[in-house]
Amino acid sequence: MTGPAPGKGGQGAWLVRGAALAGAGAGVAQADGPADILVRGGTIAAIGSGLSQAGARVLDADGLVALPGLVDLHTHLREPGREDAETVETGTRAAALGGYTAVHAMANTDPVADTAGVVEQVWRLGRACGRCDVQPVGAVSVGLGGVRLAELGTMADSAARVRVFSDDGRCVADPLLMRRALEYVKAFDGVIAQHAQEPRLTEGAQLNEGEMSGRLGLAGWPAVAEEAIVARDCLLAAHVGSALHVCHVSTAGSAEIIRWAKSKGWPVTAEVTPHHLLLTDELAAGYDPVFKVNPPLRTAADVAELRRALADGTIDCVATDHAPHPVEAKETEWPEAAFGMIGLETALRAVQQAMVDSGLLDWDGVADRMSARPARIGRLAGHGGPLAAGRPASLTLYDPAAPPEAVTPGASKSRNTPFAGMELPGRVVATFLRGVPTVLDGKLG
Amino acid sequence: MRRHLISAADLSRADALLILDTAEELADLTDRPIKKLPTLRGRTVVNLFFEDSTRTRISFEAAAKRLSADVINFSAKGSSVAKGESLKDTALTLEAMGADAVVIRHGASGAAHRLAGWVRGSVVNAGDGTHEHPTQALLDAFTMRRRLQGAGAARGKGLDGIRVTIVGDVLHSRVARSNVLLLSALGAQVTLAAPPTLLPLAVDSWPCAVSYELDSELPKSDAVMMLRVQTERMTAAYFPSVREYSRRYGLDAARMARLPEHAIVMHPGPMNRGVEIAAEVADSARSTVVEQVANGVTIRMAVLYLLLGGTEFPEAAAEVSR
Ligand SMILES: [Zn+2]
Numbered sequence: 001m002t003g004p005a006p007g008k009g010g011q012g013a014w015l016v017r018g019a020a021l022a023g024a025g026a027g028v029a030q031a032d033g034p035a036d037i038l039v040r041g042g043t044i045a046a047i048g049s050g051l052s053q054a055g056a057r058v059l060d061a062d063g064l065v066a067l068p069g070l071v072d073l074h075t076h077l078r079e080p081g082r083e084d085a086e087t088v089e090t091g092t093r094a095a096a097l098g099g100y101t102a103v104h105a106m107a108n109t110d111p112v113a114d115t116a117g118v119v120e121q122v123w124r125l126g127r128a129c130g131r132c133d134v135q136p137v138g139a140v141s142v143g144l145g146g147v148r149l150a151e152l153g154t155m156a157d158s159a160a161r162v163r164v165f166s167d168d169g170r171c172v173a174d175p176l177l178m179r180r181a182l183e184y185v186k187a188f189d190g191v192i193a194q195h196a197q198e199p200r201l202t203e204g205a206q207l208n209e210g211e212m213s214g215r216l217g218l219a220g221w222p223a224v225a226e227e228a229i230v231a232r233d234c235l236l237a238a239h240v241g242s243a244l245h246v247c248h249v250s251t252a253g254s255a256e257i258i259r260w261a262k263s264k265g266w267p268v269t270a271e272v273t274p275h276h277l278l279l280t281d282e283l284a285a286g287y288d289p290v291f292k293v294n295p296p297l298r299t300a301a302d303v304a305e306l307r308r309a310l311a312d313g314t315i316d317c318v319a320t321d322h323a324p325h326p327v328e329a330k331e332t333e334w335p336e337a338a339f340g341m342i343g344l345e346t347a348l349r350a351v352q353q354a355m356v357d358s359g360l361l362d363w364d365g366v367a368d369r370m371s372a373r374p375a376r377i378g379r380l381a382g383h384g385g386p387l388a389a390g391r392p393a394s395l396t397l398y399d400p401a402a403p404p405e406a407v408t409p410g411a412s413k414s415r416n417t418p419f420a421g422m423e424l425p426g427r428v429v430a431t432f433l434r435g436v437p438t439v440l441d442g443k444l445g
Numbered sequence: 446m447r448r449h450l451i452s453a454a455d456l457s458r459a460d461a462l463l464i465l466d467t468a469e470e471l472a473d474l475t476d477r478p479i480k481k482l483p484t485l486r487g488r489t490v491v492n493l494f495f496e497d498s499t500r501t502r503i504s505f506e507a508a509a510k511r512l513s514a515d516v517i518n519f520s521a522k523g524s525s526v527a528k529g530e531s532l533k534d535t536a537l538t539l540e541a542m543g544a545d546a547v548v549i550r551h552g553a554s555g556a557a558h559r560l561a562g563w564v565r566g567s568v569v570n571a572g573d574g575t576h577e578h579p580t581q582a583l584l585d586a587f588t589m590r591r592r593l594q595g596a597g598a599a600r601g602k603g604l605d606g607i608r609v610t611i612v613g614d615v616l617h618s619r620v621a622r623s624n625v626l627l628l629s630a631l632g633a634q635v636t637l638a639a640p641p642t643l644l645p646l647a648v649d650s651w652p653c654a655v656s657y658e659l660d661s662e663l664p665k666s667d668a669v670m671m672l673r674v675q676t677e678r679m680t681a682a683y684f685p686s687v688r689e690y691s692r693r694y695g696l697d698a699a700r701m702a703r704l705p706e707h708a709i710v711m712h713p714g715p716m717n718r719g720v721e722i723a724a725e726v727a728d729s730a731r732s733t734v735v736e737q738v739a740n741g742v743t744i745r746m747a748v749l750y751l752l753l754g755g756t757e758f759p760e761a762a763a764e765v766s767r
Pocket of ligand 1 (some may be wrong): 168169170193247248294295
C-alpha cells in the first residue's frame with residue numbers, strides 16, 4: 001500500500017540521518033547526540049553515526065526527535081456501528097498522522113466488542129487498513145451491561161489475542177463483578193481497564209462539580225465519584241493480585257490514591273489524556289459542548305497534579321481517549337450533547353506543550369509514557385521500542401521546534417477537537433510502521 | 446446594553462439601573478387609559494418556549510404587544526422540535542422569519558447561549574434549565590425597589606444596604622442564580638438560606654452569605670424570597686420529607702412575625718402553598734406575589750424596548766440618553 005515493499009538489500013530501505021534518539025534504552029541517551037537509523041526489511045538494521053546503505057532512501061532528520069512509534073491504550077474507532085463518526089480506516093489515518101503505530105480500539109461499538117466474532121472483525125479491519133496496528137479491547141461485561149462477564153477467555157484465545165478488557169464509556173460499578181473480572185483475566189495475563197465513575201454520584205452529571213458547575217447551573221460530576229472507584233479497585237487488585245489499569249485519570253485525588261497503591265507494590269497502572277493535561281473546566285463558560293467530555297475537564301490544580309504524576313511515573317502513560325462524534329452530536333445544547341473529544345492527531349503536540357516545554361519531562365520520558373509503557377500495559381510485544389538494532393522499525397519522527405500552529409481539521413472523520421484554533425507546538429514529520437512510512441513530511445503516505 | 450440578555454452577570458449596575466428606571470417610565474405610561482405604545486411597531490418578537498410556562502410566556506407576550514411588536518408564539522411541544530428537530534434548525538427557521546428578538550425558555554442550561562450564536566436578533570433568556578432567569582431577577586429588584594424605597598422616589602437608586610434572604614432550592618434555581626448576581630450588583634446584601642444539600646458545592650465563591658438556618662436570618666431581612674420546592678427533589682434524598690422541609694425552611698405566620706415591620710415576602714410563583722409558604726403568608730399584606738406578576742410585564746417591556754432600540758417613545762428615550 002504505502003511505498004515499496006520491504007525487500008532484501010537496500011530495496012525499500014530507509015536511512016534516517018541525524019535524529020535525536022528518544023527511548024533508545026539503556027546506554028543510549030539523548031545526550032549522546034544525533035544518530036542515524038538504518039531501517040531495512042521492517043526492522044531497525046543499525047543505529048550509529050555515519051551509516052550508509054546503497055539504494056536506501058534518505059530522510060534528513062536534522063533537528064528531529066526519533067521516538068518509538070506511539071501506542072494508544074484508549075481509542076474509540078466507532079466501527080462497527082457508528083461509521084458516521086469514525087471508521088477503522090479514518091481513525092488509523094488520524095493515528096498515523098499523530099505518530100501512532102498501534103492503537104487499542106475500545107469495545108463500546110455497536111454491536112459491542114464482547115465476543116470473539118466482533119473483536120476479530122475489528123482486528124481484521126485494522127490489518128486491512130495497514131497504517132497502524134489495531135488491537136481490539138474486549139468488553140468486560142455482556143453488552144457493557146455490567147451484569148454478566150463477557151467471554152473474556154474466548155476473546156483472549158481469538159485471532160485478536162485480546163489482553164485488555166474494558167467497559168469504557170461505563171464503569172464496572174458492581175464490586176463483585178469487578179473482583180471476578182480482575183481475578184478471571186489472571187489466567188491469560190489480562191488487564192481490566194476501568195472507566196472509574198460511580199454511577200449514583202454522577203446521575204445526569206455534565207461538568208466537574210465546582211465553581212463552574214454551580215455558576216453554569218450544570219449538574220456536577222464530583223471528583224469523589226472517580227476517586228471512590230479508583231480506591232476500591234486498587235484494593236480489589238491488591239486483594240486478588242491481578243492487574244488494574246485506570247483509564248483517563250482526571251483528578252488530583254485519583255493520582256494520590258494511585259501513588260499510594262503503587263507505593264504498596266500493587267499491580268496498578270494508569271493513564272491520563274492530553275486534554276486533562278492542558279484544559280480546565282473554565283472552558284465550559286460558553287456552553288460549547290466541544291469541551292464536554294467524560295470524565296470532565298477539571299480545575300487548574302488538578303491539571304498541575306496530573307502533570308506531576310505523569311512526570312514522576314505515578315501515571316504510567318498518556319492515552320488519547322480519542323472519541324469522535326458527528327457534528328450534530330455537538331451542535332446542540334450542552335446537556336443533550338455527546339461526551340468526548342478527538343485527540344489522536346494532537347496528542348504529541350499537546351504533550352510537548354504540557355510536559356516538555358514546561359520542563360517536566362524530556363523526550364526519553366515522552367517515549368516512555370507514550371510508547372514503552374502503554375505497549376507494556378497493552379501486552380504488545382512488537383511495539384514500544386526501544387529504538388535498537390533488531391527491533392521492529394516502528395518509529396515516529398517529530399519536530400519539536402516547528403513553530404506553534406493553530407490546530408486545523410485533519411484525517412479523523414469527526415471535528416470535535418477541543419484544540420481547534422488553539423496554537424500547539426511541534427509537528428509529526430514521519431511515522432514508520434515496521435519499516436514502511438505511513439506518514440512522510442507530515443502527510444499520509 | 447448588550448445585544449442579548451442571557452445572564453444577570455451581563456448587566457453592570459448602570460445597565461440594571463437603566464432597565465429599572467426605564468420600567469418606571471413605562472409604568473407611568475401604562476397607567477394611562479391607552480396601554481399600547483407604538484415603539485416596536487413592525488418588529489417581530491418570537492416567544493420560543495420549550496417548557497410549559499404559561500405565566501412567563503403571557504408576560505412576555507403582553508410586554509411585546511403593549512409596545513406594538515408582532516408576536517409569534519412558538520411552542521416546542523407538539524411541533525417539529527418535539528419530533529427531533531435540533532435547536533439549531535429551529536434557530537435557522539426563526540432567522541428566516543426575520544425575528545428581531547427571540548425570547549427563549551428551555552430545559553437545558555446554556556440553551557440561550559447556544560441560540561445567541563445562531564441567530565442575528567436579540568436573545569432574551571426566559572429561563573434556561575437550572576442556570577438563569579434574568580428578567581425574573583429584574584422584576585424582583587424592581588418590586589423591592591418600589592416597595593422598600595417608594596415608587597416615586599426610587600428612580601436612579603440601587604438596592605444599597607437592603608438585606609435579602611433567598612430561601613430554598615438554590616442548587617436547581619435559575620431564579621436564585623440571577624437574583625444573587627443582580628441584587629449584589631445593585632448593592633443589596635444577599636443571604637441564601639437552605640439545607641446544605643440544596644446549595645451548590647462551591648457557593649462560597651458567590652457574592653452572598655450562606656446560612657443553613659432560616660430563623661436567625663428573618664429579623665435581619667428587608668425582603669425574603671421563597672423559592673419553589675420542585676416535587677422531583679423530594680424523591681432524590683435532598684431532604685427527608687416535605688414535612689421536615691416546611692418545618693425547617695417553610696415560611697409560616699409564626700416565622701413571618703419575626704420579620705421587621707417593613708419587610709416584604711416574595712415568591713416567583715407558582716407557589717406550593719403549605720410547603721415553602723403558608724397560605725396566610727402568601728395572602729398577607731407583606732406578600733408581593735401579585736405585584737411581581739404585574740411588574741414582570743413592565744420590566745419585560747423595558748428589556749425589549751432597550752434591546753430593540755425602540756423609537757417614538759420620547760420620555761424613555763430621554764431617560765436612555767442620560
Ligand atoms: Zn472512559
